[in-house]
Amino acid sequence: MPDPTADVEDLDSFRARLRSWLADNMPRRDPDQPSPLARGLLTDEEELADVARARDLQRRLFEGGFAGICFPREYGGQGLTPAHQQVFNEEIVGYEYPARIQVPTFQPCATVLLDFGTHEQKLAHIPAILKGEEIWMQFLSEPTGGSDVAGAQTTAIRDGDEWVLNGSKIWTTGAWWSDWALCLARTNWNVPKHRGLTVFMVKIHQPGIEVQRIEMLNGSKEFCQEFLTDVRIPDSDRIGEVDDGWTVGTRWMFYEKSFPISFFTTRPAGSGDPMAQSAVGGSLVRQAAAMGRLGDPVTRELIGEAHALSVVQGEGNRRIGRAIATGKMSDQGAGLSKVLGGTLGIRLANINFDLAGASAAAWSDDDASLGARGVAFLTRQAGQIGGGTVEMARNVVSERLLGMPRERTLDRDVPFRDVPRGPSSR
Amino acid sequence: MSALEPEGSLMELELTPDQEMFVETTDKFLNDCCTPADLRAMRDDPDGFDRDYWRQGAELGWTSLLVSEEDGGGTVSGRGVADLALVAFELGRHAAPGPFLPTNVVAAALSAGGTDEQKATVLPGIVAGEVVATWCWSEPRPHDRLGDVSLIATERNGSYVLDGRKQPVEAGAQADQFLVTARTEDGGLVQLLVPASTAGVTVAPMHGLDLTRRFAEVRFDSATVPASAVVGDPAGSADDVERQLQLAIVIQLAEMVGAMDRSFAITMEWLFDRYSFGRPLASYQELKHRCADMKAWLEAGHAIADTCAQHVQDASPRAAEMASVGKAYLGQYGPELVHDCIQMHGGIGVTFDHDLHLYLRRVVLGSRLYGTVSEHRQRLTALLERGATDDA
Numbered sequence: 001m002p003d004p005t006a007d008v009e010d011l012d013s014f015r016a017r018l019r020s021w022l023a024d025n026m027p028r029r030d031p032d033q034p035s036p037l038a039r040g041l042l043t044d045e046e047e048l049a050d051v052a053r054a055r056d057l058q059r060r061l062f063e064g065g066f067a068g069i070c071f072p073r074e075y076g077g078q079g080l081t082p083a084h085q086q087v088f089n090e091e092i093v094g095y096e097y098p099a100r101i102q103v104p105t106f107q108p109c110a111t112v113l114l115d116f117g118t119h120e121q122k123l124a125h126i127p128a129i130l131k132g133e134e135i136w137m138q139f140l141s142e143p144t145g146g147s148d149v150a151g152a153q154t155t156a157i158r159d160g161d162e163w164v165l166n167g168s169k170i171w172t173t174g175a176w177w178s179d180w181a182l183c184l185a186r187t188n189w190n191v192p193k194h195r196g197l198t199v200f201m202v203k204i205h206q207p208g209i210e211v212q213r214i215e216m217l218n219g220s221k222e223f224c225q226e227f228l229t230d231v232r233i234p235d236s237d238r239i240g241e242v243d244d245g246w247t248v249g250t251r252w253m254f255y256e257k258s259f260p261i262s263f264f265t266t267r268p269a270g271s272g273d274p275m276a277q278s279a280v281g282g283s284l285v286r287q288a289a290a291m292g293r294l295g296d297p298v299t300r301e302l303i304g305e306a307h308a309l310s311v312v313q314g315e316g317n318r319r320i321g322r323a324i325a326t327g328k329m330s331d332q333g334a335g336l337s338k339v340l341g342g343t344l345g346i347r348l349a350n351i352n353f354d355l356a357g358a359s360a361a362a363w364s365d366d367d368a369s370l371g372a373r374g375v376a377f378l379t380r381q382a383g384q385i386g387g388g389t390v391e392m393a394r395n396v397v398s399e400r401l402l403g404m405p406r407e408r409t410l411d412r413d414v415p416f417r418d419v420p421r422g423p424s425s426r
Numbered sequence: 427m428s429a430l431e432p433e434g435s436l437m438e439l440e441l442t443p444d445q446e447m448f449v450e451t452t453d454k455f456l457n458d459c460c461t462p463a464d465l466r467a468m469r470d471d472p473d474g475f476d477r478d479y480w481r482q483g484a485e486l487g488w489t490s491l492l493v494s495e496e497d498g499g500g501t502v503s504g505r506g507v508a509d510l511a512l513v514a515f516e517l518g519r520h521a522a523p524g525p526f527l528p529t530n531v532v533a534a535a536l537s538a539g540g541t542d543e544q545k546a547t548v549l550p551g552i553v554a555g556e557v558v559a560t561w562c563w564s565e566p567r568p569h570d571r572l573g574d575v576s577l578i579a580t581e582r583n584g585s586y587v588l589d590g591r592k593q594p595v596e597a598g599a600q601a602d603q604f605l606v607t608a609r610t611e612d613g614g615l616v617q618l619l620v621p622a623s624t625a626g627v628t629v630a631p632m633h634g635l636d637l638t639r640r641f642a643e644v645r646f647d648s649a650t651v652p653a654s655a656v657v658g659d660p661a662g663s664a665d666d667v668e669r670q671l672q673l674a675i676v677i678q679l680a681e682m683v684g685a686m687d688r689s690f691a692i693t694m695e696w697l698f699d700r701y702s703f704g705r706p707l708a709s710y711q712e713l714k715h716r717c718a719d720m721k722a723w724l725e726a727g728h729a730i731a732d733t734c735a736q737h738v739q740d741a742s743p744r745a746a747e748m749a750s751v752g753k754a755y756l757g758q759y760g761p762e763l764v765h766d767c768i769q770m771h772g773g774i775g776v777t778f779d780h781d782l783h784l785y786l787r788r789v790v791l792g793s794r795l796y797g798t799v800s801e802h803r804q805r806l807t808a809l810l811e812r813g814a815t816d817d818a
Binding site: 300307316323402405 | 705722725728729805806810
């Protein structure tokens with residue numbers, strides 16, 4: 001966090017400088033052409049091209065002095081404030097930006113490094129991240145774990161100045177084209193689960209790591225599973241203390257959940273301009289006009305509902321983010337954004353689907369964008385699952401924020417090796 | 427912390443010390459005079475509020491926030507609409523009585539567009555809480571759709587002759603002055619300040635859901651007022667009406683969020699105190715998860731009510747949009763939240779003796795008046811279309 005008393009560029013001058021720089025240096029985005037990321041299904045070639053494009057855009061931002069607005073200057077950032085990031089979010093609307101690098105590279109990976117990395121570790125990686133040279137992933141979930149991330153079974157055993165890792169991680173987005181990962185591993189099986197974990201930085205493409213791609217129900221192969229076999233990691237790539245990985249992990253989870261309210265990432269402003277790409281109303285009006293349905297009162301009501309919900313979601317997230325940033329709400333409040341998405345996001349997805357009519361189920365070439373809404377509807381629950389399920393967030397909000405009694409668990413205060421892990425261990 | 431704060435914001439999260447004191451004073455006053463028992467006792471009171479109470483509220487500043495200092499008003503923070511929302515939130519939290527919404531809307535209209543005579547003779551009484559004023563805008567079926575005005579004002583010999591009906595008019599039977607939005611012969615709008623005592627004006631009380639808010643139908647049968655009764659330049663009346671609607675909505679939204687906030691607080695307390703099967707209700711995961719949802723809806727409600735107040739304060743190009751977003755959202759999730767609070771109380775939640783219905787009534791009122799959920803959704807699409815046209 002920058003020192004608030006330091007002499008920082010005022011927002012108006014920053015905005016003016018940024019606006020003119022963007023006009024000269026960043027490519028405009030075609031509003032009728034969805035970004036490759038939003039289009040979903042890409043061939044491997046397209047995907048690699050888009051990743052290269054993202055690296056290039058990030059490099060341009062770095063060279064222009066606009067990468068890592070809230071990152072410290074000594075690690076290549078700009079040392080500015082959340083308000084400057086907000087200005088950036090407003091001004092970037094209408095331009096291309098490195099969307100796919102935001103999560104998880106900047107947040108949670110880079111922010112975890114900022115909080116827990118040594119000076120040397122930060123110097124080695126933060127500037128590289130801000131230049132678009134390193135794309136990071138999370139080696140967090142495991143095939144046996146789901147939302148119970150502290151139940152990690154991937155094991156790290158110390159061997160001199162090195163650690164030897166064995167196990168499997170899953171649900172890493174694009175690990176096949178990424179460079180580094182934060183990895184949560186078990187270093188002690190003889191203590192309760194939260195007290196035997198350690199976090200490591202792992203280079204993804206190295207001997208002993210096999211990356212397998214997972215095909216999702218919509219045909220996407222973005223997600224990967226990794227198999228780690230005798231992977232050797234130097235102790236200098238350990239983040240935080242041995243067996244104290246959950247201290248890091250707690251902060252990691254917070255950052256993961258707080259993307260919608262983060263100021264370490266770029267999100268084109270949805271609330272700055274109703275016609276902006278992230279406010280849904282404008283695009284739904286255009287779509288309805290193209291479908292010849294704008295005169296239909298039911299369509300008009302649904303568009304208005306969707307627009308209202310998307311604005312409210314944005315404003316709600318903004319309030320939650322500021323309440324946390326100013327200490328008026330605990331970090332656990334980040335779960336509220338997920339919970340809000342649990343009801344409003346579902347309704348928004350349903351309206352998007354409804355408005356596409358029957359063409360969302362069977363479509364001609366001309367109606368590909370409507371067909372895409374149908375495919376998107378099939379994967380509606382993905383957003384309710386990824387990054388911790390809505391149910392987990394509801395637990396967190398009710399227990400940590402509202403102080404309601406915690407759920408009973410059977411894995412507390414017993415050595416992790418004695419925790420039941422399936423029917424056979426009963 | 428100022429370097430961390432995005433500019434231009436006085437959200438409810440970040441009150442000035444003056445605003446904090448203002449809110450505290452109002453809260454204390456309402457705690458003293460508007461207990462749930464007091465509210466229940468007013469159930470059959472024809473006026474729904476006490477004139478002394480209203481004068482005291484005016485002394486606290488409830489009626490002066492949208493009135494300029496030259497006209498005898500004044501704000502707490504320099505941002506009167508934001509201040510107004512703070513009072514409205516407290517009124518909602520207490521389900522408090524009083525013609526807060528219509529009085530402030532009329533006061534704002536007079537301060538902005540009233541004649542010197544209106545400002546000298548009527549406005550001071552409104553600010554002092556001596557005079558009750560209300561806005562006659564919406565009309566009975568078939569003209570009950572948002573923004574439909576058919577009451578006709580005919581210009582005759584330097585006077586306006588009014589014919590038509592307005593309903594529901596809040597505090598219509600208690601008001602001394604009516605701000606009437608009427609249709610002119612050429613199809614435009616005109617707003618007129620009409621004393622309740624004018625010949626040809628009759629008032630018939632209506633029934634309503636709220637325990638203390640009263641509504642009436644006001645009928646105009648060739649009621650004649652001089653041209654000096656016009657408020658604002660008729661050429662700008664449509665904009666004035668839009669502004670009045672936005673102010674009404676700012677108050678409504680803040681009141682609804684206040685009532686939701688209180689309902690949720692009551693429910694949280696109940697869930698911890700009430701035991702069944704040997705454990706507090708608060709320990710059941712099904713209820714915990716619903717509470718998490720409600721907390722999220724509530725925070726989003728606070729956010730949109732605050733955002734709307736800020737946009738209306740600044741008369742920003744997005745003020746109309748934010749007002750309709752707020753109505754579309756809170757009009758749905760407000761009643762939903764309070765109903766779920768009632769559900770968690772079981773049978774006692776649907777009794778007259780329990781307090782929850784006081785807040786439910788207030789929230790439901792807000793979901794219906796000055797545009798329904800459906801009307802505001804459709805208005806949003808119209809606003810977006812206009813934006814799309816400008817865009818192209």
